[in-house]
Amino acid sequence: MRRYLFFGVHADPPPWLRRLAAALPFVLLLALYLGASQLRLAENPDDKILPSLAQMADAVQRLAFRPDPRSEEYVMLKDTTSSLARLALGVGLSAATGLLLGLNMGLFPGMGAVLLAIVTFVSIVPPLAILPILFISLGVDELAKVALIFLGIFPLITRDIYNTVAALPREQITKALSLGANELQLAYRIVLPQVMPRLIETVRLSLGAAWLFLIAAEAIASTDGLGYRIFLVRRYLAMDVIIPYVLWITLLGYLIDWLLRLALRRLYPWYQA
Amino acid sequence: MNTTEQLSALRQKNLLHIENVYKQYGARVVLDNIDLSVARGELCTVVGPSGCGKSTLLRIVVGQEAPSSGDAFIEGAPAGYPDATRGIVYQKYSLFPHLTVLDNVLLGKVLESSIFGRVRARREHRDEAMQMLERARIAEHWKKYPHELSGGMQQRVAIAQALIKKPRIVLMDEPFGALDPMVREDMQVLLLELWEEYGMTVFFVTHDLEEAVYLGTRVIVLSQYYIDDRGAAAEQRGAKIVADHALPRRAFSTSVKSSPEFIELAAEIRRAGFDPTGARHVTQFNLSHPDSFQTLTAAESRALRAQEGP
Amino acid sequence: MHKLIGLIALLAAAALPGAALAQKSFDVCWSHYTGWEPWAYADEKGLLKKWAAKNGISVKLTLVNDYVESINLYTAGKYQACAMTNMDALTIPAVGGIDSTALIVGSFSNGNDGIVIKKGAAVKDLKGRKIKLVQFSVSHYLLSRALALNGMRERDVTLVNTSDADIASLFLAERDGAAVTWNPMLLKARSGKDVTLIFDSSKTPGEIIDLMVVKSNAPDTLKKTLAGAWYETMAVMSGQDKASRDALAFMAQKAGGTLAEFEAQIKTTRMFYKAGEAAAFVRGPELRKTMEYVRSFSFEHGLYGQGAKSKDAVGIAFPDGGTLGNAKNVKLRFDAVLMQAAADAKL
Ligand SMILES: Nc1ncnc2c1ncn2[C@@H]1O[C@H](COP(=O)(O)OP(=O)(O)OP(=O)(O)O)[C@@H](O)[C@H]1O
Ligand SMILES: [Mg+2]
Numbered sequence: 047m048r049r050y051l052f053f054g055v056h057a058d059p060p061p062w063l064r065r066l067a068a069a070l071p072f073v074l075l076l077a078l079y080l081g082a083s084q085l086r087l088a089e090n091p092d093d094k095i096l097p098s099l100a101q102m103a104d105a106v107q108r109l110a111f112r113p114d115p116r117s118e119e120y121v122m123l124k125d126t127t128s129s130l131a132r133l134a135l136g137v138g139l140s141a142a143t144g145l146l147l148g149l150n151m152g153l154f155p156g157m158g159a160v161l162l163a164i165v166t167f168v169s170i171v172p173p174l175a176i177l178p179i180l181f182i183s184l185g186v187d188e189l190a191k192v193a194l195i196f197l198g199i200f201p202l203i204t205r206d207i208y209n210t211v212a213a214l215p216r217e218q219i220t221k222a223l224s225l226g227a228n229e230l231q232l233a234y235r236i237v238l239p240q241v242m243p244r245l246i247e248t249v250r251l252s253l254g255a256a257w258l259f260l261i262a263a264e265a266i267a268s269t270d271g272l273g274y275r276i277f278l279v280r281r282y283l284a285m286d287v288i289i290p291y292v293l294w295i296t297l298l299g300y301l302i303d304w305l306l307r308l309a310l311r312r313l314y315p316w317y318q319a
Numbered sequence: 320m321n322t323t324e325q326l327s328a329l330r331q332k333n334l335l336h337i338e339n340v341y342k343q344y345g346a347r348v349v350l351d352n353i354d355l356s357v358a359r360g361e362l363c364t365v366v367g368p369s370g371c372g373k374s375t376l377l378r379i380v381v382g383q384e385a386p387s388s389g390d391a392f393i394e395g396a397p398a399g400y401p402d403a404t405r406g407i408v409y410q411k412y413s414l415f416p417h418l419t420v421l422d423n424v425l426l427g428k429v430l431e432s433s434i435f436g437r438v439r440a441r442r443e444h445r446d447e448a449m450q451m452l453e454r455a456r457i458a459e460h461w462k463k464y465p466h467e468l469s470g471g472m473q474q475r476v477a478i479a480q481a482l483i484k485k486p487r488i489v490l491m492d493e494p495f496g497a498l499d500p501m502v503r504e505d506m507q508v509l510l511l512e513l514w515e516e517y518g519m520t521v522f523f524v525t526h527d528l529e530e531a532v533y534l535g536t537r538v539i540v541l542s543q544y545y546i547d548d549r550g551a552a553a554e555q556r557g558a559k560i561v562a563d564h565a566l567p568r569r570a571f572s573t574s575v576k577s578s579p580e581f582i583e584l585a586a587e588i589r590r591a592g593f594d595p596t597g598a599r600h601v602t603q604f605n606l607s608h609p610d611s612f613q614t615l616t617a618a619e620s621r622a623l624r625a626q627e628g629p
Numbered sequence: 630m631h632k633l634i635g636l637i638a639l640l641a642a643a644a645l646p647g648a649a650l651a652q653k654s655f656d657v658c659w660s661h662y663t664g665w666e667p668w669a670y671a672d673e674k675g676l677l678k679k680w681a682a683k684n685g686i687s688v689k690l691t692l693v694n695d696y697v698e699s700i701n702l703y704t705a706g707k708y709q710a711c712a713m714t715n716m717d718a719l720t721i722p723a724v725g726g727i728d729s730t731a732l733i734v735g736s737f738s739n740g741n742d743g744i745v746i747k748k749g750a751a752v753k754d755l756k757g758r759k760i761k762l763v764q765f766s767v768s769h770y771l772l773s774r775a776l777a778l779n780g781m782r783e784r785d786v787t788l789v790n791t792s793d794a795d796i797a798s799l800f801l802a803e804r805d806g807a808a809v810t811w812n813p814m815l816l817k818a819r820s821g822k823d824v825t826l827i828f829d830s831s832k833t834p835g836e837i838i839d840l841m842v843v844k845s846n847a848p849d850t851l852k853k854t855l856a857g858a859w860y861e862t863m864a865v866m867s868g869q870d871k872a873s874r875d876a877l878a879f880m881a882q883k884a885g886g887t888l889a890e891f892e893a894q895i896k897t898t899r900m901f902y903k904a905g906e907a908a909a910f911v912r913g914p915e916l917r918k919t920m921e922y923v924r925s926f927s928f929e930h931g932l933y934g935q936g937a938k939s940k941d942a943v944g945i946a947f948p949d950g951g952t953l954g955n956a957k958n959v960k961l962r963f964d965a966v967l968m969q970a971a972a973d974a975k976l
Contacts, residue, residue, distance in 0.1 A: 092726025092960075094934065095705050108935050116784075178795050182802040186761065186789055217412040220383045223401035225427040225484055235430070239417045267761065267791040267799060278790055281765040282720045282932045283701050316416050316464040 097286035105286040121275070122294070129260060129272040130298070132188060136195025137256050141249050143196075144203025149241060151204070152211025153219075153233055162208070169201030174262055181267060191263035198259040199252040206248040210241050243317035246310045250303055257299060329610065331395045334359045334488055334520050335380060339614055340389030341557070342375055349375050351557030352619070353389070355539065356610045357488075362514050362521045364535035366528055367542050368593050371558040373524045376541065377492050380522060381405055394487065403427070406486030408494045413477035414465040420476050421461040424448040427484040444483075451479040454513065471502035475509070482513065488520045495530065504573045507534055528585045528593075529576055535566045537608055542592035547601040547619040561604050562591040563611040654687040655851050658703060659712035660696040663812055663894040664736040664839035666880035667866060668712065671858040673879075680857035684850040696793075703727075703842070709851060710843035714767050716923045718842050720932040723943050723960035728845040730962040731838075732852055733859050734907045738837035740897030742771050742811040743829030745818045747804065752779040752827050755807055761791040761800055762809040767837045770926050772809045774836070775828040812894045813886055834899070835910070836919045845962055852967055853976050860904050860971040867902035904971035911965045912948050920945050920953055 050057040052067075059067065083096035097105075110122040147165065151158040173194055180197070184190040214237065222236045264273030272295055279287045310317065330336045335357040342350040349372040357363045367373050378384040379391055382401045391398040393405065407413070414423050422429075425441055425448045432440035452458040455475040457468075465473055474494055481489055495503045511534065514521055525531050531538050540562035549556075566584070575581050590597040591605065601619055606612075659668045671677045672690040681688045691708070693699035703711035704722045713721075715731070722729045746754055752775050762768040769788075776782060786807075791799060793810065797817040800808040801824075808818055819826055830837050841859065843852055865876050881891035901907035910916065927933060928940035937943075944959035946952045948966075952959060970976050 090726040092724065094725040104935055178798060181795060181799050185803065186759075186791065186799055215412040216383065217407075217409050218415065220378075220381055220401045221407055221409070221413060222415075222426075222430075224381070224403060224405055224407045224486070225480070226403040226430045231430055236415065240415070265792060266795055267789055269759075269787060269789050274790060278764055280701075281697055281763070282934070283704060283725060284934060286935070314417070316466060318466065 094283045094285055097289065101286045102290050105284070106290045109287065109290075122291075124270055125272045125275050125291075126294070126298070128270045129264070132191050132263075132271070133195065133256055133260050135188075136192045136260070137199065137249060137253065139192070139196050140200035140203050140252070140256075141245060143200050144207055144248070145238075145241070145245050148204045148207025149211055149233060149237060152208045152214075153237055154229075158208070158212075165201050165204050165208075168197070169205060171197075173198035173259060177262065177266060186267040191260065191268070194263045195256050195259045199256055202252060202255075203245070203248050207241055207245060210244045211237055214240065243310055243314040246306050246314075250306050253299060253302060257295065261295075326612065329356045329612065330392055333357055333610060334361075334394060335522065336392040336395070337380070338390050338392075340376075340379060340386040340391065342372070342379065342384070343387050343557070348557035350379075350386070351559050352614065352616065353541075353558075353560060354612050354614050355560060355563075356612065357520065357522060357537075358610055359520050360518060361536050362511075362519075362523065362534060363537045363539060364523045364525060364531035365539045365541055366525055366531035366588065366592065367540055367558065368544075369526050371541050371543050373526070373541055374492050377490055377522070377524050381407060381490055403484055404487045406481035406484055406489040408474070408477045408481050408489065408491045410493045410496045411473075413480065413494075414473055416465050418464075419461065420452065420457065420463050420465070420468070421445070421448055423465070423476055424451055424480045424483055426480065448479075448483060451483050452476070454516075455479040455509065469502075471498050471506060474498065474506055478510070478513065482517065482519070485517075488522060490522045490524075492524045493526065494523075496525070496527070503530075508573065510534065528588055529581075532566060532581060532585050532588065533573070533576055536568055537563070537565050538588065539563045540588055540592035544592065544595045544598040545601055545604070546598050547615075549618050559601065559604075560606070560611075561599065562588065562606070564605055564607040565609075653685070654689065655710070655847070656689050656691060656708045657710040657855070658691045658693045658699045658708045660693050660699045661884060662696070662712070662839065663741060663884065663891070663898050664738075664900070665712045666884050666891075667735070667859065667862045667876075668841075669883040670865075670876055670879055671862045674862075676861050677854070677858040680854045680861070683857070684854045686848075686850045686854060688851065688854055709847050710841060710855060712839070712841050715838040715840060715920065716767050716770055716927065718840060719920070719923060719943070719945065719961050720765070720927045722842065723945075724927075724933050724937070726960065728960050728962075729842045730845045730852075730964050731840045731911075732843045732964070732967060733841040733856055734838055734901060734911055734963075734968070735841065735859070736839045736898045736900045737835045737910075738767070738811070738830040738839070738897070739834050739899040740829045740831040741815070741894060742767060742809070742837055743815050743819075743826050744772060744775055744807070744809045745800065745815070745824050746807045746827050747800075747821070747823050747825075749807070749827065750825055752776065752781070754827070756781065756785050757787075758805070758807045759787045759789050760807045760809060761789045761796055763793050763796070764788055764790040765930060765932055766793075768809040768811065769930070770923065771828070771830060771833070771837065773926050774833050774922065778832075812897065813884070813890060816890065816893065829897075831897070835915050836922065838916075838919070839898075853970075856904075856967045856971050857976045860976075863900070863902045863904075867900075904968045908965040908968040908972055911963050911968065916963060917947060917951070917953065924953065 051063060052059055079096065080099070083098055086093045086096050087098060106122070110120065113119060114121050147161060151161050151165070176197070177194060180190045180193050184193055218236070219232060222232050227236060261273030261276070264271040265277040268274040272291055276288050276291050326338065330338070333356045335355070337353055337355040340350055340353040341348065353376065365373050365376065375384070379386050380398065382398045382405070415426065418426060425444055428444040428448070429437055429440045449458055449461065452461055455478055457472055457475040457479070460468060460472060465476070468476065477494070495506045498506060507530065513519065523534060539560055541558045542561045543556060543558045545559055545561050591599070601615055659665050668690060669692070677688055677690060693702060699711055700713050700717055700721045702708055704725045704727055710732070718729060718731060744752070744755070746758070749755070755776070760772065762772060773783060776785070791808070793814060796808055796810045797814040800806040800818050801821040810818060818824060841855055843855065862876070865872055867873065877891060877895070878888050881888045884891055901910065924940045924945065928937065933940065933942060941954040942958065943961070944952045944954040944956050946959045946962045948963060967976070
């Protein structure tokens with residue numbers, strides 16, 4: 047029987063071909079960019095819209111590896127730590143709250159009755175729409191930014207954990223009780239460890255939204271941060287800064303995702319997604 | 320047999336006692352006036368056609384569900400919510416996926432301790448747990464997680480997990496239902512060994528006739544196929560215990576399954592419970608077990624009333 | 630995301646260099662601001678169309694909701710002309726190598742931009758405060774000028790880059806806020822309790838100038854069309870008759886406010902209703918000084934980009950033929966010819 051290398055449902059591309067195929071769109075995109083950039087720069091050497099690789103490298107060099115002459119800080123480092131701190135705080139709080147609420151709602155029908163409707167309601171409110179309210183009520187400092195991330199993702203995490211707990215087979219709970227568990231032990235010894243990996247998965251999925259909220263918040267009012275920088279230099283069309291920043295954000299996002307995936311595998315070997 | 324005093328004596332004497340139990344989901348009646356009493360040390364099998372309500376009955380005994388009416392007692396006290404008096408082994412979901420084999424077995428012991436005593440509890444009961452695993456012939460896999468085990472291995476662990484708590488009664492719902500025949504027979508033999516060794520009381524639900532006859536000291540047949548005097552539309556009715564009798568205890572060897580007596584016994588149960596055309600009248604059931612009793616309502620059996628007459 | 634779409638548009642634009650030379654239809658953009666609302670009037674009342682027909686071309690005027698985006702689109706080549714301030718004309722298209730001409734000097738801010746503070750009475754009170762503003766905008770420039778005039782430096786304050794849409798409400802929500810912004814947000818910010826206007830653009834008149842900027846190589850037909858339509862609109866607006874009131878009411882409605890609000894904003898905007906005044910302003914000595922301030926500010930704040938070694942990298946040309954900066958690399962031109970032509974009714 048003939049095995050196709052690439053085309054058709056029976057295709058079974060060997061590893062080298064898979065890697066090549068995966069790289070292809072990236073290479074094409076890069077080539078397209080470089081071509082267009084060169085064309086524009088040939089016509090107008092001061093063009094800022096599609097900077098060359100060298101120009102971007104210069105910008106990175108200046109922002110990442112040389113202290114800012116005025117503040118004496120490494121701008122990119124400062125932006126990165128500020129943004130990551132906000133992200134970590136917002137996501138961490140969301141995860142803790144979502145876990146606690148979702149667990150209790152799923153396990154204790156009374157809690158579910160009180161909270162399910164309100165959490166569903168909150169999860170439907172578009173957070174970006176209430177962004178100005180957040181800033182006005184919480185001020186323009188860190189609190190409002192963290193609150194936006196929190197409001198944006200904790201309802202979804204809560205609902206996901208709730209669904210996971212509610213979907214645990216009833217038999218498991220009966221079984222735990224038959225082994226002498228009380229209700230507290232049931233919640234924190236039996237159910238909690240079982241939803242932890244799901245929590246990591248949910249956090250992974252929520253990170254995209256969290257970044258979006260973070261950058262939106264930094265765009266509205268901020269003194270530093272990755273989103274702040276992008277919106278700031280957009281003011282004078284510094285694409286040589288914006289493009290590396292976007293790539294950096296993408297890389298950070300990928301890295302965090304990878305770390306969470308690693309944690310999932312290491313900490314919860316019994317968990318098969 | 321059915322005087323109030325006799326019933327109350329039975330309730331006090333026996334480990335498990337169920338009286339007048341009905342269970343319905345919405346309009347659908349699943350269990351219809353179940354009366355049942357099981358003595359200590361019995362290996363009582365419950366058999367019946369698929370969907371007749373065996374698991375429902377077991378859930379009521381466990382305390383996971385309350386009967387729509389009627390009462391269940393454990394050692395003379397109302398059954399209440401699930402607790403350590405009753406051990407359970409399900410067909411699946413018995414094991415906790417986040418714990419290793421050893422920790423699954425240790426769980427019952429660890430739960431007895433406070434948060435701080437956990438580590439000590441684990442250390443103290445480790446040997447006991449390993450012995451349980453040894454007995455269930457699964458000790459060499461103590462480090463593994465449940466998903467790394469085959470179905471039969473998982474059930475061995477589940478049995479060890481339930482037994483370490485030394486429950487008054489072990490409730491099993493088709494524990495071997497998902498296993499292939501060879502493994503299944505191994506497990507049956509293991510169960511008999513443990514039952515004998517620990518002097519357990521077992522309430523064992525299965526839809527497999529042979530399994531019920533082979534394992535049980537007593538067999539209860541639950542079935543919706545019966546006739547009573549409430550008129551037509553019998554298919555709307557819930558299941559009743561249509562047969563309840565002792566089984567002769569033979570050797571553990573599974574070879575008895577091919578003996579003529581065994582085959583005849585199985586055939587009789589099949590006629591009593593699995594064959595709609597063989598349905599008998601409520602007054603005609605084989606309820607020969609000494610602990611068996613029946614609380615028929617007037618409507619169910621006018622014939623009974625006529626019989627008992629003046 | 631729209632960056633990517635923009636990118637694809639740019640690639641297309643890049644593939645067609647020189648397409649502008651022979652063309653007969655043009656795209657022009659603007660965004661909302663008091664001094665530019667007349668463009669909406671010129672467009673919707675048919676003045677622009679009339680002047681375009683007279684010059685044998687067609688012009689499409691587009692409102693871009695985001696001011697910076699409109700300039701970026703112009704710089705990227707999507708529009709041949711765009712309304713912007715003198716500072717942004719320098720730092721975005723000119724520094725980006727797009728040779729641009731300030732075709733029409735429509736007005737300058739004469740109190741339309743200002744600094745407000747709570748619990749304070751003077752510029753000195755800004756010390757140590759967090760100041761909300763759109764960084765690198767004319768607000769930033771105004772603040773920088775105000776600080777300099779009071780012997781302070783930017784280091785004495787903390788800048789919070791804040792989106793213009795939210796600046797007024799954020800300022801009002803804070804107990805010890807400070808903000809730099811422009812109308813109509815400035816009006817709203819001033820309306821709060823305990824708010825003091827401590828500095829405004831009337832203290833440095835003529836430095837924040839509202840322009841219609843056009844690509845220097847655009848054909849005269851386009852330039853004449855824009856100038857003609859603009860000054861006809863100015864004539865309508867400045868008349869003391871019903872047509873003038875109707876025009877103002879129309880613009881107020883376009884700006885999304887009441888007539889009273891719009892008139893208040895017009896008061897703090899020095900409109901050059903007469904082309905002759907505008908031409909005189911462009912020829913005057915003050916403009917050169919202003920542009921010196923603006924380019925110093927821009928260069929010091931890194932708005933020239935990292936490649937620039939000095940503020941002389943980009944040249945700015947004036948009607949008298951003089952230049953600031955590199956005369957071989959003139960990218961921003963102040964030109965009075967067409968304004969003068971309008972004044973002489975020779976368009
Ligand atoms: N929670 C429920 N709600 C509604 N109907 C139910 C519920 N649980 C069980 N039933 C119904 O009750 C009947 C008995 O179910 P049960 O699971 O007790 O049967 P079973 O004898 O254990 O069957 P099997 O041999 O397939 O395990 C079935 O018809 C089932 O559909
Ligand atoms: Mg069942």
